[in-house]
Amino acid sequence: MTKPLNIAVAGLGNVGAKVVTLIQQQAEILEQRSGRAINIAAVSARNPSLDRGFDLTGLRWVSDPLALAAEPEIDVVVELIGGSEGPARHLVERALSAGKHVVTANKALLAHHGTALAEMADRHGCVLAFEAAVAGALPIIKSLREGLAGNRVREVHGILNGTCNYILTEMRETGRSFAEVLSEAQKLGYAEADPSFDVDGVDSAHKLAILTAVTFGCAVNFAAVHVEGIRHISPLDIAYASELGLRIKLLGIARRTDRGIEQRVHPCLVPQQAPIAAAEGVFNAVVADGDFADKVLLVGRGAGGGPTASAVAADLVDIARGRRTPPFGIPASALEPLRPAAIADRVGAYYLRLMVVDRPGVIADVSAALRDHAVSLESVLQRARSPDQPVPVVLTTHETREADLMGAVSRIAALAAVVETPRVIRIEQF
Amino acid sequence: MTKPLNIAVAGLGNVGAKVVTLIQQQAEILEQRSGRAINIAAVSARNPSLDRGFDLTGLRWVSDPLALAAEPEIDVVVELIGGSEGPARHLVERALSAGKHVVTANKALLAHHGTALAEMADRHGCVLAFEAAVAGALPIIKSLREGLAGNRVREVHGILNGTCNYILTEMRETGRSFAEVLSEAQKLGYAEADPSFDVDGVDSAHKLAILTAVTFGCAVNFAAVHVEGIRHISPLDIAYASELGLRIKLLGIARRTDRGIEQRVHPCLVPQQAPIAAAEGVFNAVVADGDFADKVLLVGRGAGGGPTASAVAADLVDIARGRRTPPFGIPASALEPLRPAAIADRVGAYYLRLMVVDRPGVIADVSAALRDHAVSLESVLQRARSPDQPVPVVLTTHETREADLMGAVSRIAALAAVVETPRVIRIEQF
Numbered sequence: 001m002t003k004p005l006n007i008a009v010a011g012l013g014n015v016g017a018k019v020v021t022l023i024q025q026q027a028e029i030l031e032q033r034s035g036r037a038i039n040i041a042a043v044s045a046r047n048p049s050l051d052r053g054f055d056l057t058g059l060r061w062v063s064d065p066l067a068l069a070a071e072p073e074i075d076v077v078v079e080l081i082g083g084s085e086g087p088a089r090h091l092v093e094r095a096l097s098a099g100k101h102v103v104t105a106n107k108a109l110l111a112h113h114g115t116a117l118a119e120m121a122d123r124h125g126c127v128l129a130f131e132a133a134v135a136g137a138l139p140i141i142k143s144l145r146e147g148l149a150g151n152r153v154r155e156v157h158g159i160l161n162g163t164c165n166y167i168l169t170e171m172r173e174t175g176r177s178f179a180e181v182l183s184e185a186q187k188l189g190y191a192e193a194d195p196s197f198d199v200d201g202v203d204s205a206h207k208l209a210i211l212t213a214v215t216f217g218c219a220v221n222f223a224a225v226h227v228e229g230i231r232h233i234s235p236l237d238i239a240y241a242s243e244l245g246l247r248i249k250l251l252g253i254a255r256r257t258d259r260g261i262e263q264r265v266h267p268c269l270v271p272q273q274a275p276i277a278a279a280e281g282v283f284n285a286v287v288a289d290g291d292f293a294d295k296v297l298l299v300g301r302g303a304g305g306g307p308t309a310s311a312v313a314a315d316l317v318d319i320a321r322g323r324r325t326p327p328f329g330i331p332a333s334a335l336e337p338l339r340p341a342a343i344a345d346r347v348g349a350y351y352l353r354l355m356v357v358d359r360p361g362v363i364a365d366v367s368a369a370l371r372d373h374a375v376s377l378e379s380v381l382q383r384a385r386s387p388d389q390p391v392p393v394v395l396t397t398h399e400t401r402e403a404d405l406m407g408a409v410s411r412i413a414a415l416a417a418v419v420e421t422p423r424v425i426r427i428e429q430f
Numbered sequence: 431m432t433k434p435l436n437i438a439v440a441g442l443g444n445v446g447a448k449v450v451t452l453i454q455q456q457a458e459i460l461e462q463r464s465g466r467a468i469n470i471a472a473v474s475a476r477n478p479s480l481d482r483g484f485d486l487t488g489l490r491w492v493s494d495p496l497a498l499a500a501e502p503e504i505d506v507v508v509e510l511i512g513g514s515e516g517p518a519r520h521l522v523e524r525a526l527s528a529g530k531h532v533v534t535a536n537k538a539l540l541a542h543h544g545t546a547l548a549e550m551a552d553r554h555g556c557v558l559a560f561e562a563a564v565a566g567a568l569p570i571i572k573s574l575r576e577g578l579a580g581n582r583v584r585e586v587h588g589i590l591n592g593t594c595n596y597i598l599t600e601m602r603e604t605g606r607s608f609a610e611v612l613s614e615a616q617k618l619g620y621a622e623a624d625p626s627f628d629v630d631g632v633d634s635a636h637k638l639a640i641l642t643a644v645t646f647g648c649a650v651n652f653a654a655v656h657v658e659g660i661r662h663i664s665p666l667d668i669a670y671a672s673e674l675g676l677r678i679k680l681l682g683i684a685r686r687t688d689r690g691i692e693q694r695v696h697p698c699l700v701p702q703q704a705p706i707a708a709a710e711g712v713f714n715a716v717v718a719d720g721d722f723a724d725k726v727l728l729v730g731r732g733a734g735g736g737p738t739a740s741a742v743a744a745d746l747v748d749i750a751r752g753r754r755t756p757p758f759g760i761p762a763s764a765l766e767p768l769r770p771a772a773i774a775d776r777v778g779a780y781y782l783r784l785m786v787v788d789r790p791g792v793i794a795d796v797s798a799a800l801r802d803h804a805v806s807l808e809s810v811l812q813r814a815r816s817p818d819q820p821v822p823v824v825l826t827t828h829e830t831r832e833a834d835l836m837g838a839v840s841r842i843a844a845l846a847a848v849v850e851t852p853r854v855i856r857i858e859q860f
Contacts, residue, residue, distance in 0.1 A: 018722070022580050022722055026580055026581075026582065029579075029582060029647075030579070030580065032647065032759075032760040032761075032764060033575075033579045033759055033760060034579075035761075131577075137720070137722075137723035137724060137726055138726060139569075139572070139573045139576070139577025139578070139726075142569070142572060142573070142576060142577050143569045143572070143573070143577075145463075146569070146572060146744060146747065146748060146753070147561075147569025147572050147573075147741075147744050148569070148740065148744065149459075149460070149463045149464075149743060149744050149747040150452050150456055150460065150739065150740050150742075150743025150744055150746075150747065151456075151740055151743075152456065152459060217459075217462065275708055275709075275729055278705055278708040279705075290567070290740060291736075292448070292452055292567075292736040292737065292739055292740040292743070293566075293567035293730065293731070293736065293737050293740035293741075294567060294730065294731045294736065294737060295730060295731075296567055296568060296569070296728065296729070296730040297727075297728070297729040297730060298726065298727070298728055299705055299726070299727040299729075300723065300724065300725060300726040300727060301723070301724045301725075306721075306722040306723065306724065307722065307723050307724060309580065309722055310578065310580050310581055310720060310722040310723035311723075312580075313579060313580025313581075313722070314576060314577050314578070314579050314580055316580075317576065317579040317580065318576065321754065321755065322752075322754070323576070323753040323754065323755070324751065324752070324753065325751065325753070329462075329463055330462040330463055331462075331465075334462060
């Protein structure tokens with residue numbers, strides 16, 4: 001029998017606790033599938049006396065996580081501390097430098113330092129695995145790096161943040177405002193006390209930057225991600241979307257174009273029948289579009305202890321079996337710099353909602369602005385009429401360049417009859 | 431640089447041709463992702479002069495596929511001949527015995543001889559890979575064996591045959607009969623001239639038997655699959671399903687129960703909102719339900735040259751990279767015999783459609799038969815009334831044991847007022 005794989009788990013929050021539970025509870029199947037036992041040689045967390053809902057008896061406690069990188073008998077460090085700097089980064093760097101494999105769920109760390117860490121892993125002949133960093137239980141990293149290895153993937157897009165998807169789903173189903181639903185999500189534990197990381201799109205952008213590198217074999221470039229969140233999405237826009245047969249989702253999209261690689265996170269209008277629209281509530285979903293495979297969709301739980309622990313365990317079994325893949329699918333030295341495509345050059349359809357004072361000539365002025373910027377209209381919805389109050393006018397465009405659309409919107413915003421900042425939402429036809 | 435991986439492709443039909451095209455066209459990315467070149471050392475097919483729509487120049491032609499197993503410089507045999515016996519089986523057996531890795535898309539071969547071939551592969555230290563045998567482009571074998579390796583999967587179910595899914599989707603969308611839609615599908619090339627393999631559920635059953643072995647770590651047991659096809663599905667049942675908020679899908683289901691493992695392929699009624707119901711037309715979809723991951727859904731193209739070639743290429747890259755996994759996830763020697771659960775012991779809900787002569791007392795007689803077999807009703811639909819012609823009565827039951835339901839159905843079928851064989855369709859709540 002091959003000797004056990006000795007792992008150390010750093011960070012015993014919700015995910016860390018579930019990882020320990022999984023490894024203990026599934027010891028037998030893990031050994032069968034790995035060809036060797038997986039043994040927890042040490043754990044580390046800030047507070048050893050905290051009740052974590054599972055039995056720590058028999059686990060060796062190391063108070064300084066960085067010390068784990070120096071222990072010769074440890075083969076793999078599982079980093080579940082989180083954060084792009086500080087102890088998480090130091091631990092991963094030291095572990096790789098010491099020739100240890102690293103498994104991490106830390107998307108912020110990879111989004112900011114992924115390329116450098118991949119180079120470090122390659123240099124020391126170590127695995128740097130991060131299935132758990134993107135879309136929880138979905139084996140999306142494995143599917144892109146290995147399952148679709150025969151494809152040039154043209155595009156990957158997905159619902160990468162369960163909190164935002166839950167909020168948008170609830171808003172649609174109940175008609176309530178963003179603020180109301182967010183506050184409820186916080187009570188239910190679906191959203192953090194400080195929700196900005198989720199609702200402003202940062203978490204999705206971290207994950208997208210990782211997906212982009214894996215998909216296109218390029219260096220991780222988080223700074224190049226165009227990011228917008230969901231705070232400004234109103235029940236009115238959700239209702240209009242339904243009327244148009246569309247649904248609002250916060251998507252991360254990475255697309256290869258002639259102008260470079262688009263990386264963007266923002267609310268999108270997608271057709272209700274698009275398979276990705278069926279992923280509701282806390283679920284995540286990712287679509288990869290390969291030149292031979294065509295579109296492959298994965299849907300499942302993107303967060304939570306169990307699903308994330310499942311992904312960590314998959315990485316551990318790969319390491320235990322000796323299955324090796326460079327972090328981003330190809331050697332780090334071969335990762336090309338990402339050439340970003342400017343968002344202003346995006347070509348696609350747009351949804352535009354104006355609040356206008358209902359007086360003669362408004363639509364003519366709006367239409368003229370669009371025409372002058374070469375934007376052609378697909379539909380106009382103006383139903384509610386009120387002599388006293390501003391009424392919504394909803395326009396959808398045919399394919400147009402974003403810079404042209406934005407030029408027209410600036411002119412429209414300046415019209416006297418237009419009383420609020422126009423709302424623009426990109427439409428994606430999948 | 432590591433030396434190239436030399437492969438031989440046996441069988442140059444639609445899939446074989448696409449595999450050759452893919453390997454030629456994607457040579458550069460395959461080499462980056464594999465760490466070595468993948469080289470087509472030989473091809474073999476019955477008719478060398480047939481126009482296959484691609485350039486065979488430069489490919490070495492071997493007329494006898496079995497000869498490929500004897501060539502020392504060939505590392506991998508890609509078997510795309512098909513069929514559970516004959517040349518395909520001989521080639522795979524000889525190749526493995528000669529210490530060559532085998533990649534195959536042959537579900538019939540694996541369904542009938544999977545365990546023996548896995549033992550042979552293990553004994554000779556070879557890879558036997560078959561991502562392409564189940565659900566085309568979906569990396570479902572990889573996801574089950576590797577991505578969900580930390581889970582005890584409780585159940586796997588899926589739409590495994592695109593032809594049947596296309597027919598059922600068309601029937602629902604157009605209201606036409608099975609025969610009409612089948613004939614159209616044949617004209618479009620979506621169904622074979624002899625469609626029985628698809629529409630009678632055999633193809634789905636082959637794939638399910640493979641999925642079951644991978645999911646539960648048991649020997650492949652095709653004989654234990656309960657198989658029903660879709661020939662008897664009528665537009666009437668499809669219309670009633672819609673009225674009940676359900677959709678008819680031909681599913682393969684493998685489920686671990688206290689009574690053993692259920693393996694069954696048959697038409698199912700599933701809720702319209704079930705994620706799997708969103709897979710329409712020629713698409714395949716598979717759901718795996720893990721104890722840590724929860725439900726993971728994969729959707730994509732299950733057949734066709736490109737998607738199948740994509741799966742073959744993934745297996746080749748795994749081999750080229752040295753990533754090794756036993757064929758069914760654990761060593762063949764550890765695969766336990768599958769203990770089949772009898773279909774008569776299935777516990778679930780049922781849809782029952784009777785054609786009855788509309789006379790007083792019929793419903794009372796039907797209800798009494800159900801009551802006497804301990805079957806309780808969820809709903810009764812009887813709308814059309816006609817003094818002259820039989821009218822449909824549609825019943826749905828609460829959870830009941832299949833043997834009890836069938837006992838009641840036998841008694842109901844014998845009633846004078848019931849003029850056709852009652853139609854029974856199982857309801858699955860996912």
